[in-house]
Amino acid sequence: MTKPMIEAGKLNVHFGDNHVVHDVSFSVAAGETFGLVGESGSGKSTVLRCIAGLVDSWDGVLAVDGQQLGHKRDKAFFQRVQMVFQDPYGSLHPRQTVDRILSEPLAVHGIPDAETRITKALEEVALPRTARFRYPHQLSGGQRQRVAIARALIANPSVLLLDEPTSALDVSVQAEVLNLLADLRQARQLTCILVSHNLAVVGHLCRRLAVMQGGRIVEILTEDQLRAGQSNHAHTRDLIALSHELEG
Amino acid sequence: MTKPLVEIQNLRVDFPTASGGYNPAVRGVSMALGREKLGIVGESGSGKSVTGRALMRLLPEAARVRADKLVFDGVDVLNASERTMRGLRGGRIGLILQDPKYSLNPVMTVGAQISEAWRAHNKGGKREAREAALNLLEQVRIRDPRRVLDSYPHEVSGGMGQRIMIAMMLAPDPAMLIADEPTSALDASVQAEILKLIDDLVSARGMGLMLISHDLPLVARFCDRVAVMYAGQVMETLPAQDLHRAEHPYTRGLLDCMPHLSQKRARLPVLTRDPKWLEQHS
Numbered sequence: 001m002t003k004p005m006i007e008a009g010k011l012n013v014h015f016g017d018n019h020v021v022h023d024v025s026f027s028v029a030a031g032e033t034f035g036l037v038g039e040s041g042s043g044k045s046t047v048l049r050c051i052a053g054l055v056d057s058w059d060g061v062l063a064v065d066g067q068q069l070g071h072k073r074d075k076a077f078f079q080r081v082q083m084v085f086q087d088p089y090g091s092l093h094p095r096q097t098v099d100r101i102l103s104e105p106l107a108v109h110g111i112p113d114a115e116t117r118i119t120k121a122l123e124e125v126a127l128p129r130t131a132r133f134r135y136p137h138q139l140s141g142g143q144r145q146r147v148a149i150a151r152a153l154i155a156n157p158s159v160l161l162l163d164e165p166t167s168a169l170d171v172s173v174q175a176e177v178l179n180l181l182a183d184l185r186q187a188r189q190l191t192c193i194l195v196s197h198n199l200a201v202v203g204h205l206c207r208r209l210a211v212m213q214g215g216r217i218v219e220i221l222t223e224d225q226l227r228a229g230q231s232n233h234a235h236t237r238d239l240i241a242l243s244h245e246l247e248g
Numbered sequence: 249m250t251k252p253l254v255e256i257q258n259l260r261v262d263f264p265t266a267s268g269g270y271n272p273a274v275r276g277v278s279m280a281l282g283r284e285k286l287g288i289v290g291e292s293g294s295g296k297s298v299t300g301r302a303l304m305r306l307l308p309e310a311a312r313v314r315a316d317k318l319v320f321d322g323v324d325v326l327n328a329s330e331r332t333m334r335g336l337r338g339g340r341i342g343l344i345l346q347d348p349k350y351s352l353n354p355v356m357t358v359g360a361q362i363s364e365a366w367r368a369h370n371k372g373g374k375r376e377a378r379e380a381a382l383n384l385l386e387q388v389r390i391r392d393p394r395r396v397l398d399s400y401p402h403e404v405s406g407g408m409g410q411r412i413m414i415a416m417m418l419a420p421d422p423a424m425l426i427a428d429e430p431t432s433a434l435d436a437s438v439q440a441e442i443l444k445l446i447d448d449l450v451s452a453r454g455m456g457l458m459l460i461s462h463d464l465p466l467v468a469r470f471c472d473r474v475a476v477m478y479a480g481q482v483m484e485t486l487p488a489q490d491l492h493r494a495e496h497p498y499t500r501g502l503l504d505c506m507p508h509l510s511q512k513r514a515r516l517p518v519l520t521r522d523p524k525w526l527e528q529h530s
Contacts, residue, residue, distance in 0.1 A: 039435045040406065141292060170291040170462050175505035175516040182515070197435045204507035204516070227509060242437055243509050247465055 005030040005191040006051065006159060009061035013046055013215075021046055021058070022215045030158075033185060033192040035202035035209030037239065043215040044195045048161050051193070052083045064159060079109045082152035086164035088144035092136040098122075098147050099132045105155040121150040125180060142173035146180070153184065160185070162194045166201060178204060199243040203227060211236045253424055253456045254281040254303065257317035261298050261480075264310050273298045273311075275480035275528060281424075285450060285457040287467035287488065289502070290477035296460045299477075300426045303458075304337050321423060339369045342417030344446075346429040348409025352401040358385075359397035362416050369420030384415040388445060407438035414446065424456040432461070443470050464491065464502050476502070478525050498525055 004027035013021035021043045028034040036044040049055040051062060053073045062069040064081060085091040092101055102118045111117065122132060125146040136144055145165065152160060165181070166174040182205065185192055196202050202209050203226050210217045211233065219233040229244075231237050259277045262270035274295040279286070288296045301307050302318065305325055318325045321340060323332060337343070345351045353361055362384055363377035370380070378397070385393035388411040401409060410430060417425060427446060431439040447470050450457045461467045468474055468491040475485045476499045484496040494500055501519040 039437055171464070171502060171506050172291055172519040175507075175518055178507065179515055179518065199436075200507040200509045203509055204513070223512075227512060239437070240509070242440060246436065246440065246469070247506075247508055247510065 003030070003066060004028060004063075005032070005065055006034075006193065007061065007063040008047070008051070011047065011050060011058060011060035011062065013043070013050060013055060013058045015057060020215050021050075024060075024212075024215075024217050026210055026217065026220065028191055028193060030191055031185075031189050032208065033194060033206045035206035036193060036195045036212060037197060037199060037202050037209055038212035039197060041214075042212040044212045045163055046215075047212075048083070048163055048193060048195050052081060052161050053077065054083075075109065079105075079155045080157050081159040081161065082155065082157040083161040083163065084145075084148050084152050084165045087168050088141060088148050089136070089168070091148055092144060092151075094136055097133050097135055098127075098139075101136075101147060101151055102154055105151060109155050111155065117154060121154045124153065124184065125150045140173075141169055142176060145169060145173075145177055149177075149180065149184070153188070156188075158189075158191060160190045160192045162192060164196050165194070167196065167198065174201070181205065199226065199239060200247070211239065251322075252280040252282045253321055254279075254458075255317050255319045256280070256299070256303070257315060259299065259302060259315040259318060260313070261295070261302055261307065262312045263308075264312075270312060272480055274302070277477070277480070277482055279475055279482065279485070281456050281458060283454050283456050284473065285447070285459065285471040287459045287461065287471035287474040288477060289461060289464050289467050289474055291462060291502075293479075294477040295480040296477050297428050300343075300428055300458055300460050304341055304343060304426070305333050306337070306343075335369075338365065338417070338422075339420045340423050342420075342422040342425045344410070344413050344417055344425065344427040344430045347433040348401065348406060348413050349433075351413055352409060354401055357398055357400055358404070358412050362397075362412070362419060365416045366419040380419065381415070384418055385412070387418065387449070388412070388415045390415075405438075406434050407442060410434065410438075410442050411445065414442075414449070418449065418453075421453075422455065424458070425450060426458045426460070428460045429462070430459070431466075432463075439466070446470070464499070465506070481529055483525065497522060 006028040009025045011021055011024040024047055036047060038044045046055060050058045056071055099118060102121055103114050106114045106117060127143060127146050131139060166177050169177060194202060194205055203223055207223045209221055211219045213235045219231060219236050221231060229240050257278045259274055261274040262272050265271050277299055290296045302313050303320060303325060307313060315326060359378060359381050362381035366377045366380045382393050382397060385396055390396050390411055431442050459467055459471055468488040471488050473485060474488050474491060476483045478498050483498050486494060504517045505519055507516060
């Protein structure tokens with residue numbers, strides 16, 4: 001196996017007296033998309049937010065591209081690691097145009113050629129040129145999520161963290177965004193972690209995934225094991241059974 | 249068959265635009281609902297929620313609502329007095345919305361909110377209302393109803409919040425429940441529990457249910473019939489168990505574009521929208 005791009009070892013998170021993540025360890029190879037599934041409160045988003053540097057009260061080992069992460073991250077880290085959130089309504093500034101939203105990461109990281117980069121970023125996520133000077137409320141949900149993805153990619157990251165990127169979208173728009181994510185990670189050789197409670201979505205994008213319950217990883221499965229229902233843990237089997245049931 | 253609970257004929261709803269014109273949201277919807285479970289499915293903007301709200305006359309005043317017939321249990325909704333409508337809303341028709349975080353009052357205890365709903369439509373004192381609230385919480389299968397009664401909405405989980413909403417809607421013993429995306433903000437496992445609960449309650453009480461959602465397979469599992477809406481019109485209505493035999497390309501497209509656990513696909517088919525679907529049906 002090649003050197004892992006993302007590594008977590010014995011990660012523990014406390015919120016006050018609440019111990020919300022227990023000894024979570026996994027590693028993600030470069031170019032791989034790794035899934036984290038579980039019910040709400042299982043700690044999957046918290047793990048993602050620790051990697052992103054949004055949660056501070058953790059201990060254990062976190063490393064990206066062989067470099068150990070501290071609690072304070074430098075600017076280069078925030079260029080290399082980007083995140084897309086669940087709700088495009090909440091994650092875009094309502095009073096900034098798409099142009100302004102996309103210029104911000106470029107200004108922060110001192111990346112030149114804003115003009116060409118913004119045009120290219122919009123093209124890459126298949127947004128029309130006219131979207132550039134619109135406000136988020138003038139766009140549909142799917143278009144907004146495309147803006148959020150464009151913003152994450154414009155600083156040229158190597159790691160993309162996805163927190164339920166399609167659960168606020170219609171199924172038809174979900175299909176478009178999932179296809180877009182598949183194309184982009186291929187074209188840019190991105191390493192991704194996808195957090196979702198939808199097993200079918202995770203199975204579609206990830207070759208490997210971890211199932212979480214009560215802040216612990218109960219099992220790590222491959223996509224094939226997931227699809228075949230080969231699991232050694234009761235909780236995973238419940239989730240798989242439920243997913244099959246809802247598919248009808 | 250006896251007289252249906254809801255009769256909608258040629259419902260049209262338009263919203264005013266900034267330039268003084270009107271933007272159609274619902275373009276001639278007709279449906280009838282007895283004491284059964286009807287699912288309304290479509291993407292955002294298809295007019296499914298607006299249809300539900302028109303039935304409760306909950307649309308903003310600026311909206312233009314026209315229909316040949318819009319009747320709930322013998323009441324002509326378009327011409328009823330505001331007083332009659334107040335008896336319908338939350339009384340004969342219960343409405344459950346997507347996110348309990350926003351539909352519950354954050355500064356009132358759960359018990360106070362359910363009691364309030366109960367007292368608005370029943371005669372009785374505070375103590376009786378509290379007893380009724382406790383009873384309702386038991387009916388929606390909340391484990392520790394006494395503790396929940398005195399908690400605030402932020403102290404309960406999303407699934408529990410939705411159970412509380414359902415309890416509140418059941419307080420006046422409605423004839424019909426409109427559930428507008430009742431589980432979209434919840435986990436898959438909680439989703440199934442809540443729908444099962446709604447299903448059980450609706451069957452046990454013999455209510456009519458209008459389940460509005462964008463998730464076709466989910467709706468099909470819990471409803472008797474499914475109406476598929478696109479751009480303000482009903483594309484097709486079919487018995488839920490025949491969903492896999494749906495003929496309309498839009499319905500097929502919606503079913504196709506979901507990833508499946510049992511089936512591996514490199515790319516998901518994307519819905520191609522036929523301009524013909526937009527044409528006005530007669």
